[in-house]
Amino acid sequence: MNVLFRVDATPGLGLGHLMRCVTLAERLRTDAHSVSFVGRYSDDAAAVMARRGHRVVMLPDGALVPARLPSPEWRHPAQENEAEETLHALRDHGRFDWLAVDAYALDSAWERPMRSIAERIMAIDDLANRAHDCDLLLDQNFFLDPRQRYQGLVPRACRTLLGPKYALLGPEFRAARAALGTRPGAIRRVLVSFGGHDVFGLTRKALAAIEGTGLHRLEVDVVTSPSNPDFSAIEQQCAKHERWRLHASPDMALLMVQADLAIGAGGIMNWERACLRLPCVLVTVAENQTPIARDLAQDGRCVYLGSATEVSETQLSDALRGLAATCTLVRALGERVGALVDGDGAERVAHRLTSSTIELRRATPSDSHHMYKWRNTAETRRYAFDPAPLEFERHVQWFGDALADPQIALLIAEREDAALGVVRYDLGADTARVSVYLVPGRAGHGLGGELIEAGTRWLRARHPEIQRIVAEISPDNHASLGAFANAGFVGHAHIYVRKLDDEAN
DSSP: OOEEEEEEEEETTTHHHHHHHHHHHHHHHTTOOEEEEOOOOOOOHHHHHHTTTOOEEOOOOSOOOSOOOOOOOOIIIIIIHHHHHHHHHTTSSSEEEEOOOOOOTOOOHHHHHGGTTTTEEEEOOOSSOSSSSSSSEEEOOOOOOOOGGGTTOOOTTTTEEGGGGOOOHHHHHHHHHOOOOOOOOOOOEEEOOSSSSSSTOOHHHHHHHHHHHHHHTOOEEEEETTTTTTHHHHHHHHTTTTEEESSSSSSHHHHHOOOOOOEEEEEEEHHHHHTOOOOOOEOOSSGGGGHHHHHHHHHTTTTTEEETTTOOHHHHHHHHHHHTOHHHHHHHHHHHHHHHHHHHHHHHHHHHHTTTOOOOEEEOOOHHHHHHHHHSHHHHHSSSSSOOOHHHHHHHHHHHHHOTTTTEEEEEEEEEEEEEEEEEEOOSSSSEEEEEETTTTTTTTTTTHHHHHHHHHHHHHOTTTTOEEEEEETOOOHHHEEEEEHOOOOOOOOOOOOOGGOOOO
């Protein structure tokens, strides 16, 4: 497949969105899929991409996409301009099987024009605050009631991947979890990490809180970067303690394995810690982290103290002292949060992107005999409007006429060169009538819905004039009724049939 990622990594955004996309991209590359990135990137981000050998298409520096939706005005006019810039930058890159978009400010107003270059779209979201025009939605965060969040925000046919089991973590976390033994619950080593910038000064506050606990034999690992405004002060604070170590660019998986407790923020580190069953005292540093932290705490999977502007040094000291005195609670927190994430999220998402790939091609004369056999089985005829067996000569005549008619699109659906079914469109000025049937023996595996979705993508890409698709379905064909409903079709009218030849004279 040919996969495109639309993601930005600027100084204001950081590297979080980019790195989770890179994790998925590298998993796809292991199976020889082609991967490209388009967006705006800082020097640090560009260096990451160059080091990993990814193809990058840079967008102009004009209207940088904000980290949050700043105003309703951004939603439509600005996004349409953004879409035009993106399409212009990709004008020589052909079509993509998947476009994955990870940008809080982009919604259906930007995604819809991308249908002209992408067969399918995956939206990666954390906020559930805007509508998407996508075929697949990924939200890797924990919520007590996740499915309610996207009701009305995605098309009815959109599939959703919800929850931390889909967290896009690097392979080092999966490997570290496999080698991880049982955590004892005793707190001997603490990991403090609030990110490289830490504009709220939480690192210094946490270190002062640790000093105030009186737990002088604790080992402490501190992770931050020279871009932290308090870096020099933190360096001096760590130098005063023999068992404290400051790390600027560490192996986070290793530090998390070695730690017994973490004090940190939300975001992707939630799921890195969870993967390694590391209990956490959590302080949120962004508004969208708060509902996740609250639900984690309510479900007994972390200790949540509040937002960065609310938490005091005393609260941090009290929480640490309380946990240090209760090994059972510490162990339980680690086990409960660890049950959410196993490190296979990128594998699961890659599988959903690739396993559902159905190729549609136009039928050729060599398909005539196969289609005659498929259509003539009792399994296929059972729900046809004319269930009588076909005569071969009549089929050959119909098949030839269908191939020659520009108003008929007769398509064979295949996966890995194996035939799955037939999709037919009768094209009008703005309406297409669709009929679908599976190759005998393929029923019962949910393929009907996949064929309908694949056909809709095919039609939308090649016949933009079509605004409506109509399907006529026998009322006792419950499988087809369900498949079309799941693909976004809505019942509109009933057809009544009276067979005159069955009546007595």
